[in-house]
Amino acid sequence: MSALSSARASWPQLPGLRLVYRGKVRDVYALENDLRLVVATDAVSIFDFVLNALVPLKGVILNAMNHFWTMYLREFGIPTDLVAAGQDIDQYLPGDLRNRIDLIQSRSIVVRRMDMAPVEFVWRQILTGSGWDQYTTNKGRVYGHQLPPGLQNGDAVPLLFTPTSKAQEGHDEPLVPEQVLGMYPELVYRSMRAFLIGSDRALQSGILLADAKFEGSREGLGDEMLTPDASRYVLWRAWEESRKPESGRKMPPALDKQIVRVWGETQGIKGLNPEDPGHVARVQSIAVPQALLDQVTQTYRYIFWRLTGMTIEQYLREEMAVEMARRVPKIAVVCGSKNDWHLVEGVVKDVDKSQAQIVVHVLSCHRNPQAVWEFAQSGGEGADVILGVGGKALALPGMISSFAHANGKDVPVVGVALGDPGSEGLLAAQLSITEVPGSPVVVDERTGNAYTGAEGLETALHRIIDGELPPLPQWSEKPPEFGIFSNY
Numbered sequence: 156m157s158a159l160s161s162a163r164a165s166w167p168q169l170p171g172l173r174l175v176y177r178g179k180v181r182d183v184y185a186l187e188n189d190l191r192l193v194v195a196t197d198a199v200s201i202f203d204f205v206l207n208a209l210v211p212l213k214g215v216i217l218n219a220m221n222h223f224w225t226m227y228l229r230e231f232g233i234p235t236d237l238v239a240a241g242q243d244i245d246q247y248l249p250g251d252l253r254n255r256i257d258l259i260q261s262r263s264i265v266v267r268r269m270d271m272a273p274v275e276f277v278w279r280q281i282l283t284g285s286g287w288d289q290y291t292t293n294k295g296r297v298y299g300h301q302l303p304p305g306l307q308n309g310d311a312v313p314l315l316f317t318p319t320s321k322a323q324e325g326h327d328e329p330l331v332p333e334q335v336l337g338m339y340p341e342l343v344y345r346s347m348r349a350f351l352i353g354s355d356r357a358l359q360s361g362i363l364l365a366d367a368k369f370e371g372s373r374e375g376l377g378d379e380m381l382t383p384d385a386s387r388y389v390l391w392r393a394w395e396e397s398r399k400p401e402s403g404r405k406m407p408p409a410l411d412k413q414i415v416r417v418w419g420e421t422q423g424i425k426g427l428n429p430e431d432p433g434h435v436a437r438v439q440s441i442a443v444p445q446a447l448l449d450q451v452t453q454t455y456r457y458i459f460w461r462l463t464g465m466t467i468e469q470y471l472r473e474e475m476a477v478e479m480a481r482r483v484p485k486i487a488v489v490c491g492s493k494n495d496w497h498l499v500e501g502v503v504k505d506v507d508k509s510q511a512q513i514v515v516h517v518l519s520c521h522r523n524p525q526a527v528w529e530f531a532q533s534g535g536e537g538a539d540v541i542l543g544v545g546g547k548a549l550a551l552p553g554m555i556s557s558f559a560h561a562n563g564k565d566v567p568v569v570g571v572a573l574g575d576p577g578s579e580g581l582l583a584a585q586l587s588i589t590e591v592p593g594s595p596v597v598v599d600e601r602t603g604n605a606y607t608g609a610e611g612l613e614t615a616l617h618r619i620i621d622g623e624l625p626p627l628p629q630w631s632e633k634p635p636e637f638g639i640f641s642n643y
Contacts, residue, residue: 158432160207160439163198167258171249179205180214180384186247186265190238194263195221199412199443199451201419203429208443210412214262216455216467217382222264222475223463224353224381231352233345234375236266241475260477269372272339275327276346279315280354281365281394282306283406284387286317289329298329309397309406314350316343321370342371353381360461361601363391365409383411383458390600410458412451414629415443446565453626460623469621484619487538488515489530489555491545495573499544502613510620514538520554527551531558534566540619541566543596544612546573549584556595560630567624569597569615571606581607593628600625 159177168174169184172192176183179200184192195214199206218240225237239246240263245253247265254260279286282297287308289297295304298317306312318335319327336343346369354364367386370378379385393407408414419425422441427434459467471477488503490496496517503513514536520527535541535555543552552570559566570588574581588596588605598605599614606615618624 158205158435158439160198160205162207162209163196163205166196166198169194169252169259171252189268190247191266191268192244192247192259192263193266194259196262199415199448201412201416202425202427204419204424204427204435204438206415206419206443207439207441208448210448210451210455212452212467213455215471216452216459217379217384218262218264219467219470219475220382220459220462221379223470226474227356228349228352228376228380231348233349233352235380236269236371236375236377237264238267239265241471241477243476256477256479260475261471261479266377267374269374269377271321271370271372271377272342273321274330274335274339274342274370275319275321276335276339276342276369276371277317277319277366278347278350278369279317279366280311280313281363281387281406282310282312283308283365286315286366287406299332307402307404309394309404314347316347319368339373341373342369342376345369345371345376349376349380353386357388357462358391360464361391362410362458362461363389363394365389365406383409383455387411388458388462392600392603408629410454410461410626412454414450414454414626415447417629418443418447446563450565450626453623457623457625466621466623483509483511484539485512485537486514486540486542486616486619487535488513488542488544489535489551490515490517491519491543491549491551493517495545498573499571499609499612502609502616506616506620511616518551520551527554528558531555531564532562534559534562534564538566540624541568542571542612542615543568544571544573546584547580549587552588552596553591560595565627567597567627568595569606569619569624571608571612571615573608593630595628595630597624 172184174182175185180196180198182194186192195218197209197211197213199208199210222240225235241260244260244263244265252259282290286297290302290306295302297315300315302312316332318330318332320330349369350367357364365387367381369376388410389407397404397407424438427438456467463470468479468481471479496515503515506513518527518530541555543555545551549572552568556568572581572584572588574584585605585607589598
């Protein structure tokens with residue numbers, strides 16, 4: 156295993172319990188009766204390197220998602236190692252470790268100790284990641300499976316079993332599927348069922364499960380199950396759109412820590428050797444931008460909400476009996492004119508301040524360009540979300556989003572189009588939101604449509620308060636080209 160970074164190594168240990176394992180992201184402690192307490196930290200690793208950074212709430216979200224899937228799979232008769240989670244953990248702990256919400260209850264589970272098979276049981280139904288790498292370098296063979304020629308990154312394939320070793324050092328290595336099936340038939344069957352059950356449940360939420368890995372023993376499945384760190388999820392609608400080109404098809408961004416991997420490639424981390432102390436020191440000396448870490452948090456929040464139908468705070472309270480405080484977002488509503496405000500005033504005033512803190516502004520991006528710039532420069536004066544509301548050629552949301560990004564304030568901006576149904580003004584406003592290159596303005600990604608009218612504003616507010624917005628798109632700078640033609 157790669158050496159731990161100082162950020163990971165400084166994660167507090169629990170006094171009074173024997174630490175039996177400290178991994179890249181998890182700590183495991185011994186409990187009585189051959190039980191284990193597994194603590195999910197906020198550490199993050201890419202390319203087998205533990206970065207010198209922490210992702211806020213990462214361990215909490217992944218622990219809760221693991222709990223969600225474990226309980227869901229149990230409904231289908233799939234045994235797991237889970238004994239207790241949430242508040243129920245306290246009965247297995249010494250008195251001075253009870254009622255520790257942040258450090259234990261929200262990010263830990265109690266499990267039965269299992270003699271885990273030295274195999275990762277990996278299932279794939281989309282050709283991407285290491286499967287795509289194998290396809291392109293091994294003449295169409297993917298972990299021993301021969302696939303037809305002409306496939307492209309992200310194409311659907313018949314369900315593939317592609318097991319690997321569980322390397323303590325370096326990278327996992329491919330194993331022969333037939334041999335693994337012969338040694339662990341029950342585990343192969345259970346992991347396949349878990350993948351198919353998870354895939355079906357995800358699809359009901361508009362999410363495609365591309366691939367997933369499972370671990371376990373002959374007693375049942377264990378470790379992480381169907382979390383974004385053990386699976387690859389993408390938006391179903393985005394995947395469908397990505398299949399339309401005849402050639403050059405690519406897999407949409409995964410809803411996990413993929414943006415950190417992409418950043419890591421720009422830093423030259425991919426290809427380095429995690430067993431080389433010099434390479435480890437080099438990687439762990441690189442400062443990870445906080446904005447990037449916050450973006451990962453929002454990605455985990457979002458996929459958790461899409462799969463479970465709850466925010467992480469709601470799930471902890473209602474499903475794990477952990478007293479997590481409700482979020483009260485700060486929302487800036489920006490109207491293009493005073494007339495726009497009169498159209499939506501009733502909707503905004505119906506929101507109780509215990510649900511959200513709302514401030515309304517009237518700014519015209521054409522008549523108040525300096526004010527719009529200063530507002531965006533401040534990140535919407537500290538808002539968590541900005542709602543740009545107006546009609547006709549509604550440049551306001553896109554301009555605020557662009558100006559905010561230019562000033563290092565990547566705050567989500569949601570567009571709400573106003574106008575008479577069927578009118579050119581309404582159509583113009585909707586297109587001004589949905590057709591901005593790079594999609595910097597948030598729309599209802601489940602339909603691809605802009606939030607529209609007072610009803611759309613109400614839906615957007617409900618989404619912000621009781622749900623999660625999608626992660627912000629990754630900006631790609633386009634350098635200006637002055638003077639590409641001149642006749643003087």
